[in-house]
Amino acid sequence: MQHRTGVVLAGFAGAIVAACATLVARPAxxxxxxxxxxARFAAGxxxxxxxxxxxxSRIARxxxxxxxxxxxxxxxxxxxxxxxxxxxxxxxxxxxxxxHGVPVLxxxxxxxxxxxxxxxxxxxxxxxxxxxxxxxxxxxxxxGAVLLGKTNLSEWANFRSTQATSGWSxxxxxxxxxxxxxxxxxxxxxxxxxxxxxxxxxxxxGTETNGSITCPASANGVVGxxxxxxxxxxxxxxxxxxxxxxxxxxxxxxxxxxxxxxAMSGPDPDDAATHDAGRFPDxxxxxxxxxxxxxxxxxxxDRTGFDDAxxxxxxxxxxxxxxxGAQLVDVEMPLPPTFGEDSYAVLLYEFREGVExxxxxxxxxxxxxxxxxxxxxxxxxxxxxxxGQEIFEQAARTGGLDDPxxxxxxxxxxxxxxxxxxxxxxxxxxxALIAPTMAPAWRTDHARGDDYRGAGVxxxxxxxxxxxxxxxxxxxxxxxxxxxxxxAAWDDARLIGLAHAWEQLADLDPRPTLATVRE
Numbered sequence: 001m002q003h004r005t006g007v008v009l010a011g012f013a014g015a016i017v018a019a020c021a022t023l024v025a026r027p028a029x030x031x032x033x034x035x036x037x038x039a040r041f042a043a044g045x046x047x048x049x050x051x052x053x054x055x056x057s058r059i060a061r062x063x064x065x066x067x068x069x070x071x072x073x074x075x076x077x078x079x080x081x082x083x084x085x086x087x088x089x090x091x092x093x094x095x096x097x098x099x100h101g102v103p104v105l106x107x108x109x110x111x112x113x114x115x116x117x118x119x120x121x122x123x124x125x126x127x128x129x130x131x132x133x134x135x136x137x138x139x140x141x142x143x144g145a146v147l148l149g150k151t152n153l154s155e156w157a158n159f160r161s162t163q164a165t166s167g168w169s170x171x172x173x174x175x176x177x178x179x180x181x182x183x184x185x186x187x188x189x190x191x192x193x194x195x196x197x198x199x200x201x202x203x204x205x206g207t208e209t210n211g212s213i214t215c216p217a218s219a220n221g222v223v224g225x226x227x228x229x230x231x232x233x234x235x236x237x238x239x240x241x242x243x244x245x246x247x248x249x250x251x252x253x254x255x256x257x258x259x260x261x262x263a264m265s266g267p268d269p270d271d272a273a274t275h276d277a278g279r280f281p282d283x284x285x286x287x288x289x290x291x292x293x294x295x296x297x298x299x300x301x302d303r304t305g306f307d308d309a310x311x312x313x314x315x316x317x318x319x320x321x322x323x324x325g326a327q328l329v330d331v332e333m334p335l336p337p338t339f340g341e342d343s344y345a346v347l348l349y350e351f352r353e354g355v356e357x358x359x360x361x362x363x364x365x366x367x368x369x370x371x372x373x374x375x376x377x378x379x380x381x382x383x384x385x386x387x388g389q390e391i392f393e394q395a396a397r398t399g400g401l402d403d404p405x406x407x408x409x410x411x412x413x414x415x416x417x418x419x420x421x422x423x424x425x426x427x428x429x430x431x432a433l434i435a436p437t438m439a440p441a442w443r444t445d446h447a448r449g450d451d452y453r454g455a456g457v458x459x460x461x462x463x464x465x466x467x468x469x470x471x472x473x474x475x476x477x478x479x480x481x482x483x484x485x486x487x488a489a490w491d492d493a494r495l496i497g498l499a500h501a502w503e504q505l506a507d508l509d510p511r512p513t514l515a516t517v518r519e
Contacts, residue, residue, distance in 0.1 A: 028051055106204070109207060
């Protein structure tokens with residue numbers, strides 16, 4: 001497949017850069033948004049290479065060593081060269097778009113056909129290079145983004161053990177929450193969320209099968225968008241389940257997250273799911289007129305009650321939304337008793353088929369799930385040091401995707417999720433459903449594993465393939481908590497507008513209170 005790198009001419013911005021080339025640049029703030037960075041690029045007081053170097057230096061200072069956050073597992077050795085080339089383009093009057101020169105980090109399960117590696121956190125893939133870029137990576141390169149490196153994740157995207165600890169991988173170790181390093185960053189896009197929350201980069205890409213973007217967004221106080229399945233191509237991403245997998249943006253603001261989503265989305269000839277949309281509207285266009293005034297929001301009361309302090313914060317959010325003109329309707333989203341069992345069975349079946357196909361297409365030395373299980377046993381002191389691989393072993397016992405048990409479980413779980421959401425969003429004419437994303441981050445404990453109190457709100461939109469956004473709604477005991485907004489299929493733009501409108505009402509400081517990270 002040929003790579004297309006459409007370039008947008010911006011002669012006026014280029015003239016400004018040329019005229020200001022002799023100005024002395026000053027460092028950017030780690031908390032600058034994309035708009036601020038672009039204004040400084042245009043004014044000539046900042047360039048992409050200096051910004052990339054500043055980000056790399058901050059990562060070296062705050063991410064590495066015994067007390068580091070361990071969010072970044074690998075820095076791109078070519079980042080400064082890439083940034084320099086983008087500076088040359090800008091000086092010549094060529095600006096590719098709003099991400100031109102902006103540093104972006106990628107979750108380490110996303111393929112890049114360069115000198116960086118893609119292992120899903122596992123030592124088994126450490127020496128198996130990826131032959132080319134994932135589709136979304138090609139889109140980001142074409143947009144002018146500087147791919148700064150790869151972020152740590154829960155190994156195999158948290159689909160190896162029922163007792164796993166989020167944010168841990170054999171390759172990257174344990175990622176830590178910047179608001180309190182003893183707390184868990186949630187998974188599996190832990191490193192991507194932490195990197196944004198700690199001010200390493202303004203933008204990062206995560207992936208989600210069920211809660212792996214929205215959970216770390218909530219736990220680390222950033223914005224996470226899980227788009228409608230098919231909005232972003234699944235090509236070149238280590239899979240769990242094709243029926244649910246998607247990539248999505250993590251950022252400190254809804255506007256920045258929308259810019260990243262816009263840049264990496266689009267129809268991919270090699271991913272049929274991206275053909276369902278038919279079109280990909282400009283999700284950033286809703287921001288200027290976004291409001292909650294007149295919006296009909298369904299309050300998911302059956303997704304509260306797991307934490308008293310979080311409930312009090314949520315009640316305050318509801319009062320503020322009502323005062324701003326939102327129409328609030330208390331609703332419930334019941335799912336059948338077999339929903340959890342069915343949806344888990346789907347993941348087991350699809351993981352085996354998907355990961356083995358991925359390994360074969362990549363040309364890896366290990367091409368079967370049984371081979372991965374054997375590798376982990378042979379490297380138990382590093383791979384199995386904290387938890388086992390029960391999920392791998394369960395998935396290895398499944399049949400193929402023509403198994404009636406799989407087909408029935410997929411049909412039942414998908415129908416249940418879509419019926420429950422459509423009944424509220426379509427039949428009741430609600431613009432979105434809202435609930436707390438989860439409780440505050442728990443203390444990391446490798447012996448006991450994770451504590452996902454309240455995180456069940458992610459299951460229905462994950463299985464249905466519908467959009468789900470987590471945006472900060474405040475703090476509980478100085479730890480961030482997210483507000484979830486769930487929308488109908490392909491209604492991502494409207495959901496982004498509502499999340500942006502709430503963000504303007506909330507006016508929260510995104511910086512962690514930890515002094516060293518705030519610097």
